Amino acid sequence: MPQLSETDQEIFPVSAGIDDDGEITIGGCAVSELADEFGTPLYIYDEDTIRHMCRLFTRGFKDAYERSHIEYSSKAFANPALAKIIADEGLHMDVVTGGELVFAKAANFPAERLNFHGNNKDREELAEAIDYGTGRITLDSFHEIGLLNEVAGEKGVRQKVLLRVSPSVDPHTHLLTTTGVLDSKFGFSIETGAAADAVEQAMAAPNLEVMGLHFHLGSPIFELEPYSQAIDYVLKFAAEMREAHALPLTEFNPGGGFAVGYVGEELPPPISAYAEEISVAVRSGCDRYGLEEPLLTVEPGRSIVARAGVAVYQVGGIKRIPNVRVYVSVDGGMGDNIRPALYSSEYTVRRPQQPYASPTEKVTVVGKYCESGDYIAKDVELPVLKSGDLLCTPTSGAYSVPMASNYNMTTRPAIVMVKDSTARLIRRRETYEDLLATSLV
Numbered sequence: 147m148p149q150l151s152e153t154d155q156e157i158f159p160v161s162a163g164i165d166d167d168g169e170i171t172i173g174g175c176a177v178s179e180l181a182d183e184f185g186t187p188l189y190i191y192d193e194d195t196i197r198h199m200c201r202l203f204t205r206g207f208k209d210a211y212e213r214s215h216i217e218y219s220s221k222a223f224a225n226p227a228l229a230k231i232i233a234d235e236g237l238h239m240d241v242v243t244g245g246e247l248v249f250a251k252a253a254n255f256p257a258e259r260l261n262f263h264g265n266n267k268d269r270e271e272l273a274e275a276i277d278y279g280t281g282r283i284t285l286d287s288f289h290e291i292g293l294l295n296e297v298a299g300e301k302g303v304r305q306k307v308l309l310r311v312s313p314s315v316d317p318h319t320h321l322l323t324t325t326g327v328l329d330s331k332f333g334f335s336i337e338t339g340a341a342a343d344a345v346e347q348a349m350a351a352p353n354l355e356v357m358g359l360h361f362h363l364g365s366p367i368f369e370l371e372p373y374s375q376a377i378d379y380v381l382k383f384a385a386e387m388r389e390a391h392a393l394p395l396t397e398f399n400p401g402g403g404f405a406v407g408y409v410g411e412e413l414p415p416p417i418s419a420y421a422e423e424i425s426v427a428v429r430s431g432c433d434r435y436g437l438e439e440p441l442l443t444v445e446p447g448r449s450i451v452a453r454a455g456v457a458v459y460q461v462g463g464i465k466r467i468p469n470v471r472v473y474v475s476v477d478g479g480m481g482d483n484i485r486p487a488l489y490s491s492e493y494t495v496r497r498p499q500q501p502y503a504s505p506t507e508k509v510t511v512v513g514k515y516c517e518s519g520d521y522i523a524k525d526v527e528l529p530v531l532k533s534g535d536l537l538c539t540p541t542s543g544a545y546s547v548p549m550a551s552n553y554n555m556t557t558r559p560a561i562v563m564v565k566d567s568t569a570r571l572i573r574r575r576e577t578y579e580d581l582l583a584t585s586l587v
């Protein structure tokens with residue numbers, strides 16, 4: 147029985163395999179059959195992998211710190227079918243806009259398990275969150291403290307909140323996904339004294355009930371040490387604020403950012419290692435600063451869904467520039483996955499049919515958008531391709547379709563969820579009618 151290579155087994159969905167025809171299958175479905183039925187570009191999500199990751203996180207953190215829960219960060223991939231699985235697995239979920247809240251509502255996601263994040267929530271979004279009974283709202287600015295206190299007052303509600311602080315810790319990831327340093331739009335800086343002022347104001351706001359503190363360093367974070375460094379700093383701050391303003395630290399949320407393996411050579415620490423690092427840091431920090439151990443929440447987004455998703459494209463033209471490069475054009479690109487263009491993100495690319503066939507050649511897989519920066523993967527070794535071949539990129543489940551655009555007036559791809567050899571559409575492909583629907587002549 148043919149098998150995925152050892153490194154591919156780490157980055158493809160847990161249910162992936164190779165069938166008797168030598169083709170990659172996901173959830174028991176051959177990739178080419180899904181492409182035939184639903185067209186390309188296509189995003190395939192594997193339900194088993196999503197559930198597997200939810201359980202790895204829940205168990206990993208419970209083993210290390212009993213009073214913990216896992217909050218899926220829905221911006222990594224917001225979809226009602228996914229939200230139902232997340233709810234079913236007992237996770238909490240966060241949203242960062244009114245639009246993401248609408249998706250949570252569409253899945254009947256339990257309101258008390260929701261946390262509303264974001265650095266500039268407006269009055270309508272805050273009102274919608276309160277009306278739905280959103281369990282926590284994480285406040286990010288002085289403007290929000292005042293605004294939420296006002297909106298909650300109008301509604302006769304005392305809203306439970308967390309304050310997002312910025313611990314000035316650099317997690318050594320991409321500049322564009324670094325969020326917890328001093329020079330960041332996110333959170334109240336502890337270093338400048340803004341966080342202390344925020345605690346004082348929020349504690350004095352009659353319609354807010356402060357439950358504790360939150361921070362998020364950035365993503366993806368391959369190192370463990372930035373977490374413990376930031377946790378210690380924030381717990382020290384919490385102890386100072388308990389003295390100064392009677393701040394309770396009932397809840398503590400050190401964010402998400404857990405890395406995933408996009409290419410076989412760069413695999414992250416296991417979830418259990420993050421859980422251990424964070425739990426030890428929380429326990430020893432509480433001990434050091436005389437705090438009671440809080441309820442611990444972590445917020446994985448990428449690491450819940452990235453590995454579950456596989457993008458499938460079809461090869462069109464192939465351009466060979468002798469001694470320079472071979473460009474392989476596919477029918478998707480930056481419109482459905484802007485991460486390579488935006489963050490220089492790397493992906494593994496496989497031909498689903500006979501993925502390890504030889505001879506091979508080094509190619510650059512590019513999209514169909516009118517930008518030279520539109521590519522999927524540079525200098526990847528693939529079997530010699532011809533027009534009409536399929537290509538797939540594993541670990542495409544996070545921050546690709548959620549960032550998809552209609553650039554060049556392309557239609558955004560279909561998404562299917564596979565399980566036990568069946569596939570169901572969870573988002574249909576857009577049509578030209580969809581493209582025209584919002585424009586007025």
Ligand SMILES: *Cc1c(COP(=O)(O)O)cnc(C)c1O
Binds near residue numbers: 222366404446449
């Ligand atoms: C994006 C985000 C997360 C999740 O980050 P991942 O890298 O996807 O795990 C968690 N918390 C906050 C506040 C975020 O903005």
